[in-house]
Amino acid sequence: MKVGFVGLGIMGRPMAKNLLKAGHNVTCYNRGSGPRDELAEAGAAIAQTPKEAAAGMEAVITIVTDSPDVEHVILGPDGVIEGAASGTVVIDMSTISPEVTRRVGAALAERGIQMLDAPVSGGDAGAIAGTLSIMVGGEAAALEKARPLFEAMGQRIVHCGPLGAGQTVKLCNQVAITGTLLGVCEALLFAAKAGVDPNRMLEAVSAGAAGSWQMSNLGPKMVQRDFAPGFKVGLMRKDLRLAIESAGHMQAALPGLALVAQLFAAVDAAGLGEEGTQALLKALEGLNGVAVGG
Amino acid sequence: MKVGFVGLGIMGRPMAKNLLKAGHNVTCYNRGSGPRDELAEAGAAIAQTPKEAAAGMEAVITIVTDSPDVEHVILGPDGVIEGAASGTVVIDMSTISPEVTRRVGAALAERGIQMLDAPVSGGDAGAIAGTLSIMVGGEAAALEKARPLFEAMGQRIVHCGPLGAGQTVKLCNQVAITGTLLGVCEALLFAAKAGVDPNRMLEAVSAGAAGSWQMSNLGPKMVQRDFAPGFKVGLMRKDLRLAIESAGHMQAALPGLALVAQLFAAVDAAGLGEEGTQALLKALEGLNGVAVGG
Numbered sequence: 001m002k003v004g005f006v007g008l009g010i011m012g013r014p015m016a017k018n019l020l021k022a023g024h025n026v027t028c029y030n031r032g033s034g035p036r037d038e039l040a041e042a043g044a045a046i047a048q049t050p051k052e053a054a055a056g057m058e059a060v061i062t063i064v065t066d067s068p069d070v071e072h073v074i075l076g077p078d079g080v081i082e083g084a085a086s087g088t089v090v091i092d093m094s095t096i097s098p099e100v101t102r103r104v105g106a107a108l109a110e111r112g113i114q115m116l117d118a119p120v121s122g123g124d125a126g127a128i129a130g131t132l133s134i135m136v137g138g139e140a141a142a143l144e145k146a147r148p149l150f151e152a153m154g155q156r157i158v159h160c161g162p163l164g165a166g167q168t169v170k171l172c173n174q175v176a177i178t179g180t181l182l183g184v185c186e187a188l189l190f191a192a193k194a195g196v197d198p199n200r201m202l203e204a205v206s207a208g209a210a211g212s213w214q215m216s217n218l219g220p221k222m223v224q225r226d227f228a229p230g231f232k233v234g235l236m237r238k239d240l241r242l243a244i245e246s247a248g249h250m251q252a253a254l255p256g257l258a259l260v261a262q263l264f265a266a267v268d269a270a271g272l273g274e275e276g277t278q279a280l281l282k283a284l285e286g287l288n289g290v291a292v293g294g
Numbered sequence: 295m296k297v298g299f300v301g302l303g304i305m306g307r308p309m310a311k312n313l314l315k316a317g318h319n320v321t322c323y324n325r326g327s328g329p330r331d332e333l334a335e336a337g338a339a340i341a342q343t344p345k346e347a348a349a350g351m352e353a354v355i356t357i358v359t360d361s362p363d364v365e366h367v368i369l370g371p372d373g374v375i376e377g378a379a380s381g382t383v384v385i386d387m388s389t390i391s392p393e394v395t396r397r398v399g400a401a402l403a404e405r406g407i408q409m410l411d412a413p414v415s416g417g418d419a420g421a422i423a424g425t426l427s428i429m430v431g432g433e434a435a436a437l438e439k440a441r442p443l444f445e446a447m448g449q450r451i452v453h454c455g456p457l458g459a460g461q462t463v464k465l466c467n468q469v470a471i472t473g474t475l476l477g478v479c480e481a482l483l484f485a486a487k488a489g490v491d492p493n494r495m496l497e498a499v500s501a502g503a504a505g506s507w508q509m510s511n512l513g514p515k516m517v518q519r520d521f522a523p524g525f526k527v528g529l530m531r532k533d534l535r536l537a538i539e540s541a542g543h544m545q546a547a548l549p550g551l552a553l554v555a556q557l558f559a560a561v562d563a564a565g566l567g568e569e570g571t572q573a574l575l576k577a578l579e580g581l582n583g584v585a586v587g588g
Binding site: 098121122123133135156158159160161164165168169171172173174175176177178179180181182183184186187188189190191193194195196197200201203204205207208209210211212213214215217231243246247250251252253254255256257259260263284287288 | 392415416417427429450452453454455458459462463465466467468469470471472473474475476477478479480481482483484485487488489490491494495497498499501502503504505506507508509511525537540541544545546547548549550551553554557578581582
């Protein structure tokens with residue numbers, strides 16, 4: 001397919017390369033020039049604006065940081081909306097607000113341009129391996145058009161519902177992750193306060209009803225005091241802000257989400273925004289004046 | 295081995311039967327007579343008091359409900375302490391307070407009787423299948439004496455540390471479970487409020503970083519509104535009380551634990567103490583005036 005690709009960050013670069021490997025005809029746009037050169041070497045054409053990346057394309061993928069960035073590259077000056085034609089499918093793979101997604105989709109629909117929201121999980125490792133989970137919102141017919149692109153980038157492609165439903169499910173994913181992570185952190189704190197070896201605790205409980213991806217993957221890192229990011233605190237804070245804003249729009253009361261967001265705010269305030277989400281442990285260590293493992 | 299067995303509840307009955315199957319010589323005591331008859335049929339001898347169940351035994355297992363029950367059957371009138379000899383290993387497999395465990399152990403030690411705490415996870419299904427996880431606290435030498443008994447009842451036997459460490463790790467297990475469960479419940483609520491099919495949400499996120507035993511096993515039950523107990527709300531409330539008491543002794547601040555305990559208090563107050571722990575969802579549904587799935 002002829003596809004425009006806007007946003008060559010840590011996720012976008014390997015995703016665009018996987019589209020090239022699968023034989024798609026990719027035209028990239030990125031604000032900074034370094035990633036553009038990297039993708040040009042990999043065989044992509046380079047556009048000077050999002051508008052140019054969208055002109056004459058069957059589909060345009062955007063993957064940028066936050067809601068205002070999506071509004072800017074799609075609806076702003078020289079944006080995707082100026083280049084895309086009626087029948088083009090615009091696929092936003094950023095994690096942003098479901099409400100902003102629907103607003104952008106409505107503006108595109110006025111020009112006959114279809115939109116899908118398709119945020120991903122699986123991190124940069126999943127982006128490189130082409131094994132992302134892709135949570136898709138929008139019309140089923142548009143998803144079918146885009147499916148060859150999704151299959152080049154991901155493994156698990158779930159149609160979650162109408163436009164915005166992909167973003168909603170991605171936020172559900174983050175809500176579940178942070179609750180689970182808080183449980184793991186508090187279990188480690190409990191063991192540390194009691195003087196029990198946290199590795200023994202993890203060994204004893206990981207395989208049973210307390211087990212989780214968070215415990216198996218981040219628990220040992222916390223005990224080894226490895227806070228290198230898989231997913232950064234700063235980005236998780238952005239996603240939790242989106243979840244809390246969306247909960248506000250829906251009048252949903254989620255006390256666990258609120259608590260975890262406050263603890264992550266403390267981690268960020270301590271200057272740890274660039275560490276991995278397992279640094280949530282440090283907020284609890286600060287409350288308790290103990291350190292786990294090390 | 296010659297082993298006394300005190301407490302023939304939903305867990306104790308199948309555990310005692312697995313000891314018999316493995317060829318051990320088992321003498322049972324239980325307050326009520328129904329389970330005694332069941333075990334007598336399975337080949338156990340029956341004692342009239344915990345003291346009698348302990349007399350002449352190499353090991354005595356207790357598995358009763360709460361801390362005062364353990365104190366009563368071990369240290370009370372006609373208790374295990376009156377029948378056990380120096381060299382007997384007393385193995386408490388109940389889930390109780392680590393502090394009470396150490397107090398009971400100290401009283402036994404004065405008579406030369408060794409104690410292990412060895413709470414389990416895996417539920418009645420694990421007790422029947424002989425696949426329990428057993429979290430052991432106490433002297434390594436006592437654990438080695440008891441190992442043939444543990445191997446008849448469980449699959450994963452972890453030495454967690456000195457006396458009380460098994461209970462500590464069991465409480466860590468419950469802390470991790472409830473945090474994870476809260477994350478799953480709030481993710482379901484978020485999807486429901488947004489009008490997204492909760493089954494699609496679970497399908498999209500279960501295999502990734504948000505995945506957990508709680509999500510895979512209890513998530514679908516919640517959506518189907520199946521609140522039959524694997525593990526009852528009332529028993530989880532007991533365990534969370536033990537965790538909060540123990541955290542109090544240790545001066546540990548665990549805000550997630552406190553929040554989940556309050557939500558379970560609301561579930562119990564609504565008369566749902568006999569339902570499974572997945573009924574935590576109902577507290578959040580009450581807060582939000584919506585129901586998930588159904």
